[in-house]
Amino acid sequence: MARVVVDVMLKSEILDPQGEAVLGALPRLGVNNVKSVRIGKRVEIEFDDAKAESERSDDSVTDIEEQSQIIADQLLANPVIENFTVSVLDGNAA
């Protein structure tokens, strides 16, 4: 079973007001030595190996890594404002 984790982060030049709000709350915890907080998203994807097998055809994208790149680039992240990284956890089991 192939599991993939996609991490999506706002680009560094894009203001992250959520991170700023968290940063502003930290002194109330007694923490005063934090310089910056940035908040992103972690997306966990689980591929269905059986389905990949039965629907395989020559033109469909079946490589898990390649599929994950497409999913991340075209849906999970908006490249205008966000960067992403794709990590395949359990390899290409299918």
Place this chain on the structure above:
Amino acid sequence: MSARIGIVTFPGSLDDRDAARAVRLGGAEPVWLWHDEAVLRSVDAVFLPGGFSYGDALRCGAIARFSEVMGLVRDAAARGLPVIGVCNGFQVLCESHLLPGALVRNAHLRYRNRPARLRVESTATAWTSAYTPGAEVVFPAKHGEGRYVADEATLDRLEANGQVVFRYLDNPNGAMRDIAGIANEAGNVVGLMPHPEHAVEALTGPSTDGLGVVASVLAHLSEGAKR
């Protein structure tokens, strides 16, 4: 025969009825378009209304982009069909790459709900030709994710091409260069955060300035018919 303006309803759209009402008050015929519509039903223009399509899941407008109707809208826009997106509709247009840039969380993190004063920066679009250049208009703004962002090169290109259509006089969300609304290069696709469809009657709106948007597209369409 009055012009047919399609109003798209996604799951979670809120302002589709007000948009239809504004279209009717402006002298056009509203035509309901469902998100999984297979044809555009011979409309002359399309209005993407505000709301929270697909619950704003992932990012505002990110899921709506993959709806059936947006495939049709994208093809028709490429052929010159006038398309306007307001609020969530603007977010859908950016996510669909019909307009550059993106709309992100307001800088102050608060939902902002009050009339916004805007300057009409470009009257060279299908949706703003009836305004006087530089005119000040008041449309209600109501959004939590309305801060327009794009990289500097894109912003410079928008400014140079006259694609900045509406600019805030009192920036309510931290939008770059006070941008409230933009157009594509051809001028047939326009997106803006504040709501012209809520500014069409003295009883319920802060102005009736929004009627100019409908008047503009009607003028644009009749000009096209004469050619």
